[in-house]
Amino acid sequence: MKLTGNLIIGAHDVPATEGTMKALNPATNTLIEPDFALGGAAQVHQAATLADEAFDSYSHTSLAVRAAFLDSIADNLEAVREALAARAALETGLPQAQLEGEATRAATQFRQFAEVVRKGRFLQLAIDPAQPDRQPRPRMDHRLQKMAIGPVAIFGASNFPIAYSVAGGDTASALAAGATVILKAHNAHPGASEIQARAIQKAVQDHGLHEGVFSMVRGIGNTIGEALVDHPLVKAVTFTGSEQGGMALYRRAQLRPDPIPVFTEMTSINPTFILPAALAERGVQIGDGFIERMLVNVGQACLRPALLIAIKGAGLEALRDAMVKRVAEASARTMLTPGIHASYLKGLAAMENAGARRVAEGSAASADFDGQSALLEVDGQRFLSEAVLSQEVFGPSALLVTVEDEAQLLAVARSLEGQLSAALHLEENDLPLARRLLPVLERRTGRIVVNAFAHPQEVTYATVHGGPFPATSDSRFTSVGMTSIERFLRPVAYQGFPDALLPEALRDFNPLKLPRLVDGQ
Numbered sequence: 001m002k003l004t005g006n007l008i009i010g011a012h013d014v015p016a017t018e019g020t021m022k023a024l025n026p027a028t029n030t031l032i033e034p035d036f037a038l039g040g041a042a043q044v045h046q047a048a049t050l051a052d053e054a055f056d057s058y059s060h061t062s063l064a065v066r067a068a069f070l071d072s073i074a075d076n077l078e079a080v081r082e083a084l085a086a087r088a089a090l091e092t093g094l095p096q097a098q099l100e101g102e103a104t105r106a107a108t109q110f111r112q113f114a115e116v117v118r119k120g121r122f123l124q125l126a127i128d129p130a131q132p133d134r135q136p137r138p139r140m141d142h143r144l145q146k147m148a149i150g151p152v153a154i155f156g157a158s159n160f161p162i163a164y165s166v167a168g169g170d171t172a173s174a175l176a177a178g179a180t181v182i183l184k185a186h187n188a189h190p191g192a193s194e195i196q197a198r199a200i201q202k203a204v205q206d207h208g209l210h211e212g213v214f215s216m217v218r219g220i221g222n223t224i225g226e227a228l229v230d231h232p233l234v235k236a237v238t239f240t241g242s243e244q245g246g247m248a249l250y251r252r253a254q255l256r257p258d259p260i261p262v263f264t265e266m267t268s269i270n271p272t273f274i275l276p277a278a279l280a281e282r283g284v285q286i287g288d289g290f291i292e293r294m295l296v297n298v299g300q301a302c303l304r305p306a307l308l309i310a311i312k313g314a315g316l317e318a319l320r321d322a323m324v325k326r327v328a329e330a331s332a333r334t335m336l337t338p339g340i341h342a343s344y345l346k347g348l349a350a351m352e353n354a355g356a357r358r359v360a361e362g363s364a365a366s367a368d369f370d371g372q373s374a375l376l377e378v379d380g381q382r383f384l385s386e387a388v389l390s391q392e393v394f395g396p397s398a399l400l401v402t403v404e405d406e407a408q409l410l411a412v413a414r415s416l417e418g419q420l421s422a423a424l425h426l427e428e429n430d431l432p433l434a435r436r437l438l439p440v441l442e443r444r445t446g447r448i449v450v451n452a453f454a455h456p457q458e459v460t461y462a463t464v465h466g467g468p469f470p471a472t473s474d475s476r477f478t479s480v481g482m483t484s485i486e487r488f489l490r491p492v493a494y495q496g497f498p499d500a501l502l503p504e505a506l507r508d509f510n511p512l513k514l515p516r517l518v519d520g521q
C-alpha cells in the first residue's frame with residue numbers, strides 16, 4: 001500500500017505546513033520512508049470546522065445507517081490487515097503476527113459497536129407520560145434520549161498501534177455514539193496511522209456521509225495537541241499515554257472558557273496479591289503466569305502486572321525462584337520509542353535508588369532500544385516508606401514485595417493509588433483475608449480478577465478499563481468495552497412535544513422498536 005504521508009482532513013489530503021518527519025524503525029534505529037506531513041493550529045481549525053459542520057447530520061443518522069458504516073470500517077480494516085500489521089511491525093518492533101491479531105481486534109470492536117448501535121440501548125430512552133389530572137398540578141409529558149456530545153478529539157496511543165490508535169476503541173465508540181472525530185496520530189507509527197485513517201475515510205465516502213465525520217492530524221511538540229484541546233468546536237477529548245501528558249491536557253481543558261471533559265487513561269501497576277494458601281499450593285504456577293503476562297508487549301501494556309505482593313511463608317521461595325528463572329530466560333526486545341526506552345531505564349534506576357534489589361535480569365540488550373527484563377524485590381516496610389516504588393515503570397520489569405503478615409499486606413494495598421486492575425490469587429482458606437482486602441481494592445481499582453490476570457483483555461458489556469486517579473482522570477467511565485460509548489453521550493429531555501416533532505426513537509408507537517423505560521417501568 002502506497003503511503004502519501006499527508007494529513008487527512010475530511011476528504012482532503014493536506015500536505016505539510018510545519019515540515020515533515022519520518023518514522024523510526026526502533027529495532028534498527030533507522031528512519032523509514034516516506035516523509036510524513038506535520039501540521040499545526042490551522043489544520044486543527046480546518047478539521048474542527050469540518051467536524052462541526054458534519055455533526056448535525058452524522059449525529060442524526062439512523063441507527064441502521066450508522067451501524068452499517070461501522071461494519072464497513074471493520075471490513076476495510078480486515079482488507080488491509082496484513083499490510084497494516086507489516087507497517088506497524090516496522091514502526092514499533094512488535095511482532096507482525098501479534099499486530100495482525102490487534103488489527104482483527106480493532107475490526108471486531110467496530111462490529112461490536114455496530115451491534116450496540118443497532119440495539120439502541122445506549123440511547124437510554126425514557127418516557128414519563130403527561131398526567132393532566134395530577135393534583136395539585138398536572139405533569140407535562142417528558143421524554144429523554146442520549147445524544148452525542150459533539151466533535152471529539154482523540155489522541156492515539158503509542159503502545160497498541162491499532163487497537164488503541166487511529167482505528168481503536170476510542171474512535172469506534174465515539175463514532176458509534178454519533179460524535180465526529182478528529183484524531184491526533186501518534187508519531188511513533190505514522191504509516192500504520194495513515195493506513196487506518198484511509199480505511200475510515202473510505203467508509204465515510206462509501207456511505208455518503210459528510211467528509212468531516214473523520215479527520216487525522218499530526219504535528220510535533222505540544223502545539224497540535226494544545227490546539228485540539230483549546231479549539232472551541234471540540235467538545236470532549238480522549239487520551240492514552242503518560243500521566244504528565246494526560247494531566248497537562250486535562251488541566252488545559254478545564255481552563256477553557258467552556259471546560260470540556262477529558263478522559264485520560266494514564267498509569268497503572270496492576271497489583272497482584274497472592275494469599276497464603278494459594279502461595280503454598282501454587283506459588284510456582286502463579287509466578288510463571290505473572291512473568292509471562294508482565295512480558296507481553298515488552299512490558300508496554302496498560303494491564304501489565306508489575307507489582308506482586310506475597311506474605312513471607314510457605315511457597316515464597318518457590319515463587320521467587322520461578323519468577324527469577326522466567327525473567328532470566330527472557331530475551332531483550334525492542335521497545336516502542338527511544339523516549340519510552342529511556343524512561344524505562346530511568347524508572348528502574350529510581351527504584352534501585354529507593355532500595356529495591358535487582359534479583360534477576362534477562363539477556364542483555366543487543367540493540368539501541370532493546371528493553372532488558374528485570375525483577376526487583378523489596379520488603380513491605382521499605383515499600384511503604386518509598387512512594388517511588390509504587391510508580392509505574394513502563395517496560396519489562398516487575399517488583400516483588402514481601403510482607404511480614406496480613407496487616408502489612410493490607411497496609412500495602414491501602415498505600416496504592418488508583419489502578420486499572422488488581423488480581424487476587426486465593427484458595428478456599430484465603431477467603432477471610434480476601435474479604436478484608438476486597439473493600440480496599442474496590443476503592444482503588446476498576447477491575448478485580450480472581451485466580452487469573454487482567455491480561456488478555458476481553459471487550460464485552462461488562463468490561464471495565466478505568467479506575468480512580470491516576471489510572472484515569474474520570475473513574476466513572478471505562479475506555480474499553482461496550483459501555484465506553486457513554487463517555488461521548490449526554491442526555492437531552494423533550495418536554496410537551498407533539499409526536500411529529502419528537503426524535504423517532506421517542507415517538508408514541510415506538511417505530512424503531514427500541515427498549516424504553518415508560519413511567520419508570
Ligand code: NAP
Nearest residue numbers: 158220221222225226241242245248266267302340343394
Ligand atoms: P505521551 O508522551 O503522554 O504522549 C501521548 C500523546 O499525547 C502524544 O501524541 C503526544 O504528542 C501528546 N502529548 C503528550 N503531552 C502533551 C502535551 N503536554 N500537550 C500536547 N500534547 C501532548 O505518551 P507516549 O509517547 O505514548 O509514552 C510516554 C510514556 O507514557 C511512557 O513511557 C509510559 O510511561 C506512558 N504510557 C503509559 C501507557 C499506559 O497504558 N499506562 C500507555 C502509553 C504510554 P507528541 O508525541 O507530539 O508529543
